[in-house]
Amino acid sequence: xxxxxxxxxxxxxxxxxxxxxxxxxxxxxxxxxxxxxxxxxxxxxxxxxxxxxxxxxxxxxxxxxxxxxxxxxxxxxxxxxxxxxxxxxxxxxxxxxxxxxxxxxxxxxxxxx
Amino acid sequence: xxxxxxxxxxxxxxxxxxxxxxxxxxxxxxxxxxxxxxxxxxxxxxxxxxxxxxxxxxxxxxxxxxxxxxxxxxxxxxxxxxxxxxxxxxxxxxxxxxxxxxxxxxxxxxxxxx
Numbered sequence: 001x002x003x004x005x006x007x008x009x010x011x012x013x014x015x016x017x018x019x020x021x022x023x024x025x026x027x028x029x030x031x032x033x034x035x036x037x038x039x040x041x042x043x044x045x046x047x048x049x050x051x052x053x054x055x056x057x058x059x060x061x062x063x064x065x066x067x068x069x070x071x072x073x074x075x076x077x078x079x080x081x082x083x084x085x086x087x088x089x090x091x092x093x094x095x096x097x098x099x100x101x102x103x104x105x106x107x108x109x110x111x112x113x
Numbered sequence: 114x115x116x117x118x119x120x121x122x123x124x125x126x127x128x129x130x131x132x133x134x135x136x137x138x139x140x141x142x143x144x145x146x147x148x149x150x151x152x153x154x155x156x157x158x159x160x161x162x163x164x165x166x167x168x169x170x171x172x173x174x175x176x177x178x179x180x181x182x183x184x185x186x187x188x189x190x191x192x193x194x195x196x197x198x199x200x201x202x203x204x205x206x207x208x209x210x211x212x213x214x215x216x217x218x219x220x221x222x223x224x225x226x227x
Contacts, residue, residue, distance in 0.1 A: 031213065033213070033215075040219075040220075041219055041220075042117075042204050042206075042217030042218050042219050042220050043158070043204070043217045044217070045214045045215065045216070048213045048214065050213075055213070056212075056213060056214060058214070059214070089156065091158065093158075100163075101148060101160035101162075101163045102158075102160060102215070103160065104150075104157055104158035104159075104160075105157065106155065106156050106157045107156050107157070109156075
């Protein structure tokens with residue numbers, strides 16, 4: 001596609017509910033990243049894929065967070081048993097080659113109530 | 114460890130004024146990359162520029178210019194003749210060479226008043 005597409009745009013979850021956030025990167029982009037952005041803060045790194053391989057997941061805050069990219073294109077970020085502190089905007093980004101500037105999606109705003 | 118500091122939380126300027134957004138970084142790596150991103154109210158982060166640590170030449174792109182000084186670990190961004198459409202949050206970011214993880218600053222919110 002022309003840009004990075006994320007869905008849903010907004011998600012309200014009850015505490016304890018599981019959620020799945022989807023990212024469609026730009027076609028052909030090798031690298032895919034997930035970031036978490038709390039209100040008034042800069043994005044914080046969560047995880048990174050190169051094709052289907054998850055090369056860095058050091059930013060995932062707990063084992064309730066899980067990301068996958070099984071065919072090297074679409075990625076899903078799953079959060080189990082959501083907590084209020086998970087409320088944030090989740091940003092996906094992709095890049096054609098290692099080291100390029102990222103192209104970001106518009107994000108998914110998750111609110112846990 | 115990497116760190117990016119944007120000390121200016123919010124800046125307001127009147128249209129057509131020049132404005133400089135400050136960025137100071139910390140890294141132990143000798144090879145690294147610096148970035149600026151713009152985040153308008155719509156929320157999507159827009160890539161503006163990437164510089165590598167070996168290239169201290171300043172860059173100008175239209176009304177935008179960047180001043181990279183390794184001696185002071187700074188990578189400042191100047192908007193000349195600001196316009197209302199420049200109103201956004203601007204993030205400075207750092208990526209060490211050989212790694213993909215990018216560390217962002219906390220952002221500077223720029224408001225350009227007509």
